[in-house]
Structures are given as C-alpha cells and as structure tokens.
Amino acid sequence: MDATPYDRRREIDALFGQALDRRPEERRAFLEDRCAEDSDLLHEVERLLVDHGAAEGFLDDRRAWFDTSRLRGLIGEEDDAAANRAGQRVGLYRIVEPLGRGGMGTVFLAERDDGQFEKRVALKVIKRGMDTDAIRRRFRYERQILARLEHPNIARLLDGGVTEDGLPYFVMEYVRGEPIDQYCDRKQLALDDRLRLFLTVCEAVQYAHRNLVVHRDLKPSNILVAEPASARTRAGRVKLLDFGIARLLDDPEQAETLPMTRTGLGWMTPSYAAPEQIRGNPVTTTTDVYALGMILYELLTGHRPYQIRGLTPSEVERVVCERMPAKPSTAVIRAESGTDEVRTPQTTPEAVSRLRSTEPDRLRRWLKGDLDNIILKALRKEPDRRYSSVEQFAEDLRRHREKRPVLARKPTRRYRLSRFVRRHRIEVTAAVLVVLSLIGGLVGTLWQAYRATEALHKVEELADIGLSYNVANKAGTLQEQQLDLSLLLSVQALRFAETYEARDRLLAGLQANPHLVGYFGKQAEIAALSPDRAVLATSHADSTIRLWDARTRRPFGSPLTAAPARVALLTRFPNNESLVFSPDGALLAASLEDSTIRLWEVHSGRFLGPLETGDPLNPGLAFSPDGTQVAAGSAVDGSVILWEVDTRQRVGAFSTGFELKTTNLAFSPEGTVLTAWGASKRAPPGEPPRLQSILLSWNVATRRRIGPPLIDHAWFGTQAFSPDGAVWVTGAAGGTSLVLREPTTGRPLGQPLVGFTSPVQHLAFSPDSTVLAKSHADSTIRLWNARTGRLLTGQYTAKGIEALAFSTDGGAVIVEEENGLVFWEIDTQQKAFYLNGRSFLHHQPLEPGSLRFLLKEQGKITLVDFAKSQAIGQLKATAPRASGEIARTALDPAEKRLALGYDDGTVVLWDVVADRPAGESLSGLIGSLSHLAFSPDGTALAASSEAGRFVLWDVATRGYRGELQTGPNRLWGLAFSPDGQALALADSSSIALLDAATLKPLHEPLADPVFGGGLGLAFSPDGKQLAAIVFTDEIEVVVWDLATREAIRQFRPSGAVGTMAFSPDGTLLALGTGSVAELWDVEMGHRLGDLPGGEEGGAEDIAFSPDGRLIATAHYDGTIRLWEVERRLRLGEPLKGHTSPVKSLAFSPDESKLYSADAGGAVGVWPVSLELWKTQACRLAHRNLTPAEWQTYIEGRTYQKTCPDLPNP
C-alpha cells in the first residue's frame, strides 16, 4: 500500500469511504458505476471492503489490550532487574535496573524505598579506586551548593553517600533522553535547530555558573534530549547531567601534585577536555565555554576539532594544547572514515549534510564567517582569550542567528553594514517588528519570530512592570534604571512603528494599564536609538552617556567616558538634535554643553575624540546621509562647519554671511544639499539690526549657497525635504504661504501654496512624498498634493497642535495636540485613535512617518486612559406606528424592508431606504404574533401566532402565498431553511418540516416523546441541522441532524431560553436566557461562555454580524450591546436610545447597519461602523490576551481583516 502513489491512495481512500457510507448491498453497483474505466481501482476498493469485513471487531477489544494486571507488569516494578544490583537498597533507594555504564561507574534506575514511589532517580555508583572518604567529606560540603541548582534543564543532584560495599554513589534526577548529538542526527536537525537546542544548553550552564558551579565535564553524553513533544515540534527538551559531579570527584590536593593523574584515571573525557584541564591548571567557567565550543563544533560539523583516538597522553596534551582546530566550515568538507567515536562510520560531506537536512555547499556557507569565528573563539587555547562567559558565547550565537554583528569578529564598519543589510533582506515587511521585538528583550525568540503582536505583549508586560514598579518601589526591590529604560523603549518603539496599524496596536498595548505610571527615564534626559535599533543611547544629568543593548535592556559596556559636560538640551525644533547616531549606527555623536561635539565608537564604547575645531560650536549637529560627514554650526562666526567623520578633521565650511546662531541643520535625502536655520541679531549690511531668522541652503559639493537667504522676522520658520528629495518646502514663520522648491537650485516649483488664512506651523510629508500636511495656527490641518500644489479635500482639527507627522504607511496623519496624540485616518477622515497624555512626549516631527519621542523633562510621566470608546451609532428612525407592542422584527435580505410584527398580529413593512412605512399593514394573522421571518430570497414573509395560525405573504403583492392553522396548539417557532426550500414550524408538541412553496409536510414531524415541540427554531447555516428550544424542564435546546432526523446535540443552558441564533459558520449557537446570553459550541456541545446581561437581564434577541465576529444583544432596559464573539468581550458602551425593551435585532448583510426595534414601536437604525467596532475588539483583545491567546485570536475566524498587518500564521 505504501508503494501506491499519493494521489492514487487518495482516490482509493475516498472511494473506499464512499462505498462504506452505503449499504453493503449497494456498494457493488456504486463501485462499478464509479470505476467503469478503472478496473484496478475497482478491485483495490473491493479488496479493501473484504478486509474491512475481516477487520470487524479489530481494536474493539480494548480490554484485551489494556488489561490492568498486565499493564502493571509493564510498569516494571515487579520485574526482576537483569543486573545483580537490582532490588538492592542503597541509602533511601532501591535499585530497579541498570541504565548504563560509563567511565565513572554504573548508573541505575532506582526509586525511593520509603513509600514515595513516584520518585524515580538515577543512581550512580562510582567504580572502585576513588577516594571514598574524600568524596564523602566533599559531598557533605558541596551539597548545599549543588542543591541550589534548580533549573529545568539541569538534572538535580539529590543525594549521595557510600554503598554498603563501600562505593561512593550519587543520586540524581532520572532523565529520559538520548545524547544531544545522537538526537540531532537522528532527527536530522538543521543547523539552526541545532543552534537553538545548543542555546538551551548554554542557558543551563549559565545558570549553574551564576550559582558558582562549573560543570567541568560537559560532553554530548551528559546532555540528554528527551523525545519531541509532538509531530509538529522538532526540538526536544534538554537536560544536563552530572553538574558538580566532576568537582566532587576532583581532589584539589591531588590535582596540584599530580596534574596528569586525572587524565590518566580516565574518567574525564579527553576529547572534550580543555587545555587547562589537560595541563592540570585551574578550572574556571571558561573551561565550560571550551567544552561547549567542542560540543557545538561537533553538532554543527559532524567532526571533532581534533583527532585524538589512539594517541598517548602526551600526544593528546600536545594536540589539545597546541594544535589549532580547523575552521568548522573547512571541517565539513573533509571526508573521514570511522573517526573518533563519531557514530557515522563514514563521515562524508554528503552524510554530514544529510543529517543536517541540507547540502554540503550550503552547510559550508552557513558555517563560514560568523560561526567559524564564534566557535574558534570559544576554543581558544588561552582561557582568557575565549568568551569570558557562556552568556557572551550564547549572546554571540544569538546575534548570529538574528543576523546582527557578532563580537567574535572585528567590528569593522563595513562588516557591521553588511550585517545590517543581510538582516534587512530577511525582515522584508517591517522594521517595526524588529523594534517591537527588541522591546521584548526578555525573550530572545521574539526577534526570530518578527511578530509585532508578541512584541506588543512585551510592551504590555513592561506596562505591567511599570505598575508593579509602584508597588515594588516601596520595597526598594526593583532596579529603577531598568524600568526607566524599558518604558523609554516602549515609547521609542513608537517611532518606528512601520504602519499606522502597528503603531495603533502598540499604543493600544501601552494603554493596557490605564493608570499606568511610567517613568520615562527618570535620570535620562535625552535618548537616541541607533538606526539598526540595537543600541539605545541615553544622556544623563550627571554628564554621562550610557549605551544600552536595546534588546536585552542591559547596559552595553560601561558609561561612555570623556564627556566633560552634559549633552545639550535643545529647544524643541525640527532637526535639532544633540545626541545622534551615525546613519550606519557605528558612531555616536554628542553635542555637549561645553560647545564641543564628541564622537564615540558605539560597539567598543571607545572615545574617538572631539571634532577638531578651534571654535566653540553651537549645539546640534547633523550627519550626512552617507555617514561620512558631520555638520555643525560655529558659535564664533556663524558658519556651518563640515567634518570628515573618519578623521574628525574639518573639511570645509559654509559661510553664512551673517553672525548666525545656527540650529536645525538638515541634509537633503541624497546629501547634496545642506540647509540651516539660524538666528541673527545683526542684519546684513545696509539693513537696520533686528532679530531675524534666516534659512540658508548650500550645495554640499561646491559649498556654494543656493539662492538668496530666506529671511524671516520671527524665530521659527518652517522647512522640509520630501522623503524622495525632489521637493524642498519652505515657509516663513507667521506666513500664510508655502513655497515648494527644487532643492538643488532653491527655485520655486509652481505656484506657492496659498488659500489659508492662518499661519503655517508644522509640516510633514507622507512617506511616498506625494502628500504634504500642514498645520495652522487656527488648529486646522490641511493636506496638499506636494507635486501639484493642489489642496486635497479633508480637514482635520486639533487643539494646540504641537507636532505633525504621517504614519509610515501614509495612512494616517499623526498630530500631537495639547493633550495627546491623535491619529487621523486619511481615508475616512476620522479620528482613529487618541492617546491622551499631558504633552509628555517631546519629539521632532519632520521626518515622515516618525514622530521622535524624546524626554521632555525628568520625572515621572503619567499615561492615563486615552482610548475612550467612541459614539459608534445612533438612534435614527422612530415610531412607525404609535400603538401596540412590537414582538418581532425581521430584515429583508435585500435590506430594503424591515418587517415589524406587533403583538396584536399586525405586520408592518417599513421601507428602510425611505424611512417610512411601505404600504398598508399586512393582515390575516390571528392572535398574538409569535414569530416573523423573511424567506431567504426576500419575496415572502412568514409569520406565526400564538393562536396556531401561520401565514405566508408575498411581499410584492401583499397577498397570501399560503396559510395554515395548526389546531389548538400555539405556534411558536418559525424558520426558513437557508436555501429557502423548507420551512420549519414548531408548536408545543412537535416540529414540522414543510415545503416552503406548497406548505406540504416534507417528513413526519420531528416529534419526540422526550422533547416535545419547540419554542423557537433555527436552521444551521448549511441547512443540515435544526436547533429548537424545546419544552422540557431539563433540556432546553436540541439540535437535530435533518438527514438522519436524530437529535445529535443537547444543550442545558442556565435558564429558560427565549431566543437563539446560529453563528454564520454554524459552529456556535448563541442562546439568550433570562440573565445572560450563552455561547455554545455546536460540535463539542460545550458552553463556551456567557455574555453577561447584568441588571438589565439577559438578551431579548441576539444577532451575529454577517462575518460572525460580533454579536449584538438586545436588552430589556433599551440598550443594545455589542460583543466580540471569540473572547466575549464587550465593545464600547451600550448603544442607548431606545426607551422600551429592545425586542429585535438584525444586521444588514453589508454590516453597515444594525436595526433594532423596541416594544414601544421605535426602530433604531444604527449606522454602525463594524470595522471600527472590530478595531476596538482588536484593541480590547490586545489588552486582555496573552501573546499566545492573541495569536489564537487572530487565527480565528476573519480577524486578519481588522488586524491586517499581522503575519499570516
């Protein structure tokens, strides 16, 4: 069978299933019909049918398979052990059976012999020849330390002593698994999976090191990996064995006198021993680094760094201590036969690659470079030239995996750039994800996942930390600095939110805690994040500049030295920066209060020196876009000086002709034009002196000024380059026009932008350079086409505009106004998001898509609840009929008519479009209306009454299509099948299925002696099931399979059900009871949860939105509530307006409206924006879900629609 090709097997399997689905006597004919041209297929399926008959009862006899008396034997307790120690007691333990034999002795499986039989342990009996007294003494001394080692990846040392026959033994946690190298090979793990597994090992070793325990004998056989969790998981679980054992067995006195003895004793594995161990020199944590390097070498290459099989001890010493191992990338192209203990008999490049699920060439390329360097650094002969800690080693591996620069390589700038480029090749979508990830420095895998959502939850976590900080602060337990930084990072991350949605979500995450008190850099004054987002620089009031690993939030080296003064705090002004990373992130430049500008190498923290100049400098600086030059203004003559970054030598100056205090230096995107605003008290010759602000621009190459200076009489003018560098826009302060210019000539492009009366305050370009936003002193924001100068429609207002920017995707204008940040969605011209906070963000808005959040001041900043739920609908129409109580409403699928059924049996059709009654009332129904429904095609309207009357009207003609009188019983339930062919009617004793056209019964009634009839009915969306609210005390809702006419599900809600609705996909059933609306899973028959009704009582009616994401519930108190289905979150405030109990609800098919009708006759038409609701649902979910839950959430149903920039799972 396995030889059958997949497609063929599929075909056979399908046909086999179809045949089985038929009666035995029909199968033959069915198969002959289906296999007319394929007799092989026919025979194959027939053989299967024969086997099917033979297999009857097979596997049904579970008792025979799982009989307890036999299984008990399987557990092994009653089994005799093969080894002669089996059954023997050792200390508190009884030996069960031998597990293995090693250099040290034999390992047994044992268990506590004092009734605690759950405890299975590994018991190592050390072989004769070791100093038992010394070991016993040392064990007593060391056990305190070893007992402290509690780590999920470290097998615990539990006990130890000497056996009755005088051998030392150790008791350890019993671990299942296989050595890591075997595991990796058997699973054919790819290199990255191996690395990941290895990093877990590193973490465990790190942990032990922090607890002052060195392993000293790390080797693959001491690193066991347990079976993988499931088929979809490839990585197993790691346990390190024998931690501390080597130390216990190691006799320091002996070691000093007989350095070679230990090797000679043979319990140490020379293959993995470090040079210092071979030589008998002191062992430190770097010894473990070496062993880990050996293990990694072998895991990745399939080779050991050295060939030492068959060597004498002195030869071993020479090899291990002197020979340089081959680079891993070289090792993998070697072919060796039967190397030292390597399991593969023939180690060829092909075999090695196959075990790593790759090809030789790819394997080699993968190793070449970083991994070569990292591994060789770990394997240095001199302990102090290795990584000084396992942490560093692991961190470098992580850096490699994340394609960041590794430490093991000389950090030349070119190299750093190449890493950056490589990294961004993969990142594809969004830098934001990276930045968001780096907030989540706690979890390294975030980076790998590139998931904004996860990172977002990190932000939430940070927010939680912020809150707990308040508590913890009292106890003085938390590191203030760390908290400061984490929150600072959250804010910084906003800068890089690549899309409006990402930013939106991030903010939603930040506001997870509405009363969060955040400490945005209590001591930090200015912050800057490197372009590669790897490093954060902060300047502090104590004149230090600190660098932080932005991902781990740990200090990145020591504070930068040689900063004699504070970094200048600059006026809030576009492009006015005093702490700046070079565009490649390699350098940090700071403009200090002592009027110097100093440079540091970021990676090493090395001070490079100040920019060479005799003059004091104005604060503020700019890097040229290519990073080779820096510009800053001279405080002496007002010129702008240019330095070469590499040499810090002055390479030129731009004369201003004014004694100018320059600020706001900016290069055009291509670096060809430099502009500066300056303030001058002295006017050019011939003009009376007064304070002026002057905008100048130069050609960088020729150092010639472009065009005449633009002089203004107030402090602030405005200017900006479009991101593509094609347009330079300038505006005079207080002016009411803007000029679009050609940057290299300064010449105007077309007409000035006029047409507004209020002075221009702020400018921003959309990322694609096509739209220009301007804010005005009159609190309006206008958008212009930056190419044509045409005013675009739409106007946005804000109170006290402080700054302006576009979201990076251009979808929103972001405004900092008086009390917070507003996101104006350009498409809808609506306020999409509001972040309320009292001007806590200090930023520079000119860069498109990036608000620059800097610290405004020291001290704490409060984020308060800013996501106010917005009015999302309103009551529109009222009272189509003055009297009578509306019992039911129904919405015509064409969405033109609403049917209103009154208690007195009157039915009114309401023209929704015209908002008035559509003709006279429909008549003919006798008795109080119990149910009302349009046919799926909208041409017919059906109504039933409690008097047992049923009427089917033709909507167009208003005439009868049919009528029924069901006798004395009340008619309660009424439902059309989704295809409109059938009609279900329920009275108190039975449920009838009728042909919708003829009203003739299709089947016998679904009468059930237990269930009786139904109160309400609902077809599943696929029409295959029918749910009924039934008359009984116990079972309230029953679902029938209409094909088999069997009741397949029964639900027992918490109370009497008044209304119900299937979700559009048929998986859920919402039941309205007197107190709550309950959601049930139809397949599982589980109650998923409730939509609480509160004091108002449960749902009078329930409606699913057409996509199934939302539920609207109608309430007795006149409110309508909206819920998010998956998490049962209530969205926003209840819709209010109805003054009577809301009886009916219906969504329009396009989701644009929600109709409601109350008992007093008022009809609500709620022009709802479901999208807005859903966005809110997303935000709410973000606030309430863990990362994992969130992932599940967005994978469910149709959530991608409103959480669109999340990666598809």
Add this chain to the structure above:
Amino acid sequence: MDAQTHEVTKLLLAVFNGDEAAANQLWDAVYQELQRIAHRELRGERLGHTLNTTALVNEVYLKLVDQKMQVPLQNRRHFFALACRAMRQILVNHARARNARKRAGRKHEVSLIEAGEIPVKRDEDLLALDEALTRLEAWEPRQAQVIELRFFGGYSMKEIAGILGIGIRTAQLDWEKARTYLYRDLRSDA
C-alpha cells in the same frame, strides 16, 4: 489555583503561537501527569480491569487545564488529541521496555497471560500496532488520530467528532477505514 494548572493552561494557549518550547513543555507536562496517574491507577487494587484511559485523559485535562481561563476550542481539542497521543506513547513505551527486558534477560515467555478469561495481547502486538499506526499517520493523519482517540483514548465516536471538529459520520468512516488499513498492514506483517 494550582500553579501547574495555570502554567499548563498558558502553555496550551502558547502552543498555537508556534511556540515550540511551549509545545515541548506541554507535552512533557501531559505525558508526566498522565503517566503518574496511570501508574497510580495500575498500582491500585483493582486488577483485571481494563485501564480506563478515557478517565485518565479526562482527569489530566481537568487537572492541567484551568477551566476558568477561557481556553479556545481549538486549543482544548488540541489538548485532548495530545493527551491521547501521550497515552499511546506511555502504553507503547511500557510495552517496549518490557519487551526489551524480556529479550535481554529471562526466557520466561509471557505471550498469553490469562487475566480472567481474556487472553492478553502480547507486547509485540502493541508495538507492531504502534508501528503500523505510525505508517498510517504518514498517509492519513486524521484517520490515525481517530484510532489514537478511540483505541488509546477510549473516546466515543461522538466525542471524537467533537475533539477533531468533524462530523460523527466522518469520524466513524475514518475509524472503519483506518482499522481496515491497520488490519491489512499488520496481517501482511505476520
């Protein structure tokens, strides 16, 4: 609330995040807990009964999954599928261990122990079935899961349909088909 329960529930939620570490930990937790209670059950006095794997799996579910945490349906389904898989693993591992011990040591053959009047299958049978099921898994993963849930988990067709999110009829057909394939596979083995 039990810290472990909380932890496991979080793992269960995290698994759908593609969190492999969580998947591993979840597996370990389920496996260990299931093994623990299976051993407890087997150490009890009531020999000669069929191991009620369904009860064990349900117990593990109730013990390890916080019922208040609103675990989404698909995660809950996953849990049951996982637990039945762990049940299979535990039973097969025991059989394998015992089988290995038999081969290594005693010649005492226990091919047909009488427990009551029901002949007990041999360890080899269970191991062979496990292998055949693994082979089936490659072709028909869902059918194999139905076997796992029904045979190792002891669930009814209705419950299986719920766990797998398929109809009862589909589950029944999967069972019939899978059983035929397994039967055929094992017969050709013999």
